Amino acid sequence: MISFTKGFLDCFGGFSLLFKPGIKRFVLIPFFINLGLFLFATKLLSEQLTLWLDKLLPDWLSWLEWLIWPLFAIALFLIVFYTFTVLANLIAAPFNSLLSARIEAFITGSQPEEINTGGFIKLVFRTLKSEIQKILYAVKWFIPLLIITVIPVINIAAPFLWILFAVWFFALEYNDYPLANRGLYFAEVKAYNRKNRMRSLGLGTAVFIMTSIPLVNFFAMPIAIAGATKSITKADQQNRGTV
Numbered sequence: 001m002i003s004f005t006k007g008f009l010d011c012f013g014g015f016s017l018l019f020k021p022g023i024k025r026f027v028l029i030p031f032f033i034n035l036g037l038f039l040f041a042t043k044l045l046s047e048q049l050t051l052w053l054d055k056l057l058p059d060w061l062s063w064l065e066w067l068i069w070p071l072f073a074i075a076l077f078l079i080v081f082y083t084f085t086v087l088a089n090l091i092a093a094p095f096n097s098l099l100s101a102r103i104e105a106f107i108t109g110s111q112p113e114e115i116n117t118g119g120f121i122k123l124v125f126r127t128l129k130s131e132i133q134k135i136l137y138a139v140k141w142f143i144p145l146l147i148i149t150v151i152p153v154i155n156i157a158a159p160f161l162w163i164l165f166a167v168w169f170f171a172l173e174y175n176d177y178p179l180a181n182r183g184l185y186f187a188e189v190k191a192y193n194r195k196n197r198m199r200s201l202g203l204g205t206a207v208f209i210m211t212s213i214p215l216v217n218f219f220a221m222p223i224a225i226a227g228a229t230k231s232i233t234k235a236d237q238q239n240r241g242t243v
Helices: 002-013 015-019 024-056 059-108 117-150 154-180 186-195 197-211 216-240
Strands: none
Touching: 002 197, 002 216, 015 024, 015 059, 015 216, 024 059, 024 216, 059 117, 059 154, 059 216, 117 154, 117 186, 154 186, 154 197, 154 216, 186 197, 197 216
């Protein structure tokens, strides 16, 4: 629980860094991307939720609707918002990598690398490759979870499984940016998170809570990136004996 608590607090540890000179502009683009996609997801969910529930709940289970409907509604909410979170991260990935790099440069006192057009294009391809790997990883778990969600009775467990998966995936997502800037690939990012499982789950839990709160969810992405970057950078400094 100590490691879990540290991971939870890690998420908010870099919040003040978002307002430092040279960093703020790298927050705005991901912020507006996240804002637009979440507004669209909210509109879609509000229009479709009742229709989905009416179609997917069989008549013979009407006596369980007092339990299944709320749980199924939560599961559908998680599916929609998880999907749009993945999409937001895919679009914003290059800017998130730049944000992480600028935050690390500020912490270490080094000169931030200037990115020209050619460098940015390379960054786009690198980050898109990483995001696609994460999406493929997510699909591997998304399909069985979706099947569980639509199976009567068994789907009672679906919201809890979706939450656990979302927490783990958020940890992979936001630890990836500082680790990728160190040259680590997705397989190595997964290994890092497994090695630091409870701390990673703490970070993912904090991100999940933020993404579940209206208005706060718009700030979840840059806060999580700043927190993960600060935590990993400080850990590197301690390992090198520079702090």
